[in-house]
Amino acid sequence: MILGLATDQLLELLWVMGIFSILSLSLNLVVGQAGLFQLGHVGFFAIGGIMTVYGTHADHLGLDLLAGILLGMAVSALCAVVIGLPTLRLRGDYFAIATLGFAIIVRVILEGYYIQGVYNIPPLNPFGHPIPFQTTVIGVTVGWRVIELLFVLGLLAVVYLFLVRLDRAPFGRALRAIREDEVAAQALGKNVMAFKLKAFVVSAMLAALAGSLYVHHLRVFDPSAYDFNLTILILVMVILGGLGSHQGAVLGAVLVTILNEVAKQLSGGVGHDIDAAALNNLLYSGLLVLLMVVRPQGILGDRDLRLMDRLFGRFRRRPGEDG
Amino acid sequence: MSTILEVKGLGVAFGGVRAVDGVSFDVREGSITGLIGPNGAGKTTVFDIATGFTRPQHGEVRFRGRRIDGLPPHVIARRGIGRTFQVIRLMPRLDATNNLLVAQRDQVGERIAGALFGDWRRQEAENRRTAQGILERVDLTHRKDVAAGSLSYGQQKLIEIGRTLSLDVDLILLDEPMAGVNPAMRGQILDLIHRLNEEHGKTFIIIEHDIQMIMGHSDDVIVLDHGKEIAQGPPQDIQNDPRVIEAYLGVGHDEEGKP
Ligand SMILES: Nc1ncnc2c1ncn2[C@@H]1O[C@H](COP(=O)(O)OP(=O)(O)OP(=O)(O)O)[C@@H](O)[C@H]1O
Ligand SMILES: [Mg+2]
Secondary structure, eight states: OGGGOOHHHHHHHHHHHHHHHHHHHHHHIIIIISOOOOOOHHHHHHHHHHHHHHHHOTTTTOOOHHHHHHHHHHHHHHHHHHHHHHHTTSOHHHHHHHHHHHHHHHHHHHHHHHTTOBOOOOOOOTTSSOOOSEEEETTEEEEHHHHHHHHHHHHHHHHHHHHHHHHHSHHHHHHHHHHHOHHHHHHTTOOHHHHHHHHHHHHHHHHHHHHHHHHHHHOOBOGGGSSHHHHHHHHHHHHHHOTTOHHHHHHHHHHHHHHHHHHHHHHHHTTSOSOHHHHHHHHHHHHHHHHHHHOTTOSSTTSOOOHHHHHTTOOOOOTTOOO | OOEEEEEEEEEEEETTEEEEEEEEEEEETTOEEEEEOSTTSSHHHHHHHHTTSSOOSEEEEEETTEEOTTSOHHHHHHHTEEEOOSSOOOOTTSBHHHHHHTTOSSOGGGSHHHHHHSOHHHHHHHHHHHHHHHHHHTTOGGGTTSBGGGSOHHHHHHHHHHHHHHHTOSEEEEESTTTTOOHHHHHHHHHHHHHHHHHHOOEEEEEOSOHHHHHHHOSEEEEEETTEEEEEEOHHHHHTOHHHHHHHHHTOTTSTTOO
8 A cells, every 4th residue: 555655745755754753853862862851842842833823923923934933942051951950860750740740742733723723724835935736856847745855855854964973972972981880970060050051951942943844834833633542652752763872763763654654544444433643552562562671771772773873884983982 | 188078967857767966077188088887877978978879968078178058960970979889880782892982071972063063083092092001900801892881890880980080080980890700800990999099090989898908098088887987987996996996896796797
C-alpha cells in the first residue's frame, strides 16, 4: 500500500518527517544529552505556531515569514527561561511536572482564543514574493510543494549540524558530565544550572522553529493538535532512536512517521473498523515494550555512527566518548 | 605559614541531629591536615559545608581570608577548593581522559558561541596535554581511553584525585581516599599526596579512619566527635590526648574507628 502513494502523499510524508526530525532532535538535546525529563515540548511547538501566525497573518502584524519565525523562537525562549529558572534547581521531577503543566496551560489558552482555528495563514514561502503553483528550475518543472520541502529539509540539515557541533565541543561534554553526575560536575566548578538552562532554551527555540514551519505549511492553526499525545510521540522518537544520539533522533522521527502512515492505511483498509489513533497507540506501546526488552538504550544507543569520519578516513573522537 | 582555611563556630542540624555543632579550626597553607573521628562525627558534613553543598546554620568558613560559606559549589570550586567524595563520584561513561578534561577551567568550547564559532580545538589540545601529564602522575596512562566506570576501584580513586589537579585548586579535601583500597594502591595514593604536597605546594585535608596512617602522614590532626571538635594539633599531642582516646574507646573496640 505504501507503493500506492501518490507523489503528493510522498512529499507530504517526507515533509512530516522533516518537521518531526527537528522536533525530536531538539528534544534530544534536553532529554538525551542533558538528562532532563521534559514533558512539555509540544508547548513550545505550539508557541512557535501561534506566534508566527500572530506575526505574519494579515489580520495581525502582517510581518514577513522570517520575522514570524523569529518571533516564535524568541517568545519560546522567554517561556523556557521563566519555567527553567525556578524549576531547574530543584529535583528533576519538579521540572518534568512544570513543563507538563506549561504545555497544558498553553493548550488551554490557545483553545480559549482560537477554538475555531486560524485560517489563511501565509504559505511557507522563503522567497517573499507570491509563488506560482509550479515553477521551472534549470529546465525542470517542480511544484512549490517541492521547494517548500527542500526548504524544510535544508533547515533540518542546519539544525542537525548545529546540534552535532555543540555536542562534539566541550559544551556537549559538560552536558553529558552533568547528566552522569550533577554533584561531581558542581564540585568541578561547572555552573550546572546555567548549562541546563541553556540546553532547555535552545531546545525550546528549535521546537518553536518546527512549530512555525508546521503552521505555514498547513496554513491552518488548530489548537487541539497540540495535546499530550504529541509530546509522548516526540519522546517515543527520541527514545526509539537512542537517547543522546542525533542520528537516532532523526531515525526515530522517520520510523514514527512511517508507523503513523501504516496505521492510517491499515485502519482505512479494514473499512474504518479500527480507529487510526487507537491503532497507533497500540503500535507504539508494543514497539516500546519490545525495545525495552531487546535494546533498552534505543536503536543507536547514545552515540552517532561516524559515517563521514569512516568515509574520509579521519578518526576523531568526540569529547566525552569512551572506548 | 599562613592560614588557607578558617572555620569558626560552624553548626548545622539535620532535623534533630546536630551533625556539626560549633566546630572551629584553622588549616595551614601547605599542610597535610588529618580530619578524624568516629562514624557519624560530622566529618563529611564539614567537607560538604566547606565546598558549598550544605549551607551552615551557624558560623563561617573563610578561604584565604574571604567568606565562602553559603556560596554555590561551583563558585567555591573555582576559588580553589577541590574535593573527592566518600562514595566515588566519577562520570562513569566518560573515559579517564575526559573525566580529567571536563574539570578544566575556562573552556572556550563550553560556551555556545565558543562551541560554534570559537577556536576551542587549540585549547582542547593543550588541555589534553595537561590531562596526559596528570594521567602520568597518577600512573594511569595505560587506562586513558577506558570508561571511568570500568576502572578498578583504586584507579577510580586516583582519577578522582586527578580531577582536582585538572581543576587546578590549592586546597584538596579527600574524603576517605584509602578506604577499601588494597595496600599497594594505598601506598601509591599516599605517595601521590606527598608529592603533590611537597612539589606543588597543595594543601590537603584528609578524612580517614586509619588512625595510624593519619598520625604517620599528617602535619596537623583535627578530631571530631558528635559534631564537636574535641582536639587539634600535631599528631604526637593528639595520640596522647585523653579525650581522643575516650572518644575512640567509647565507640567500642569493634568499630572502624579503632586504631
Ligand atoms: N543530608 C543529611 N540528612 C540528614 N542527616 C544527615 C545528613 N548528612 C549527614 N547526616 C547525619 O549527620 C551526622 C554526621 O554525618 P557525617 O556524614 O558528616 O559523618 P562522618 O563523620 O562523615 O561519618 P562517617 O565516618 O561514617 O563517614 C550523622 O548522624 C548523619 O546521619
Ligand atoms: Mg563521612
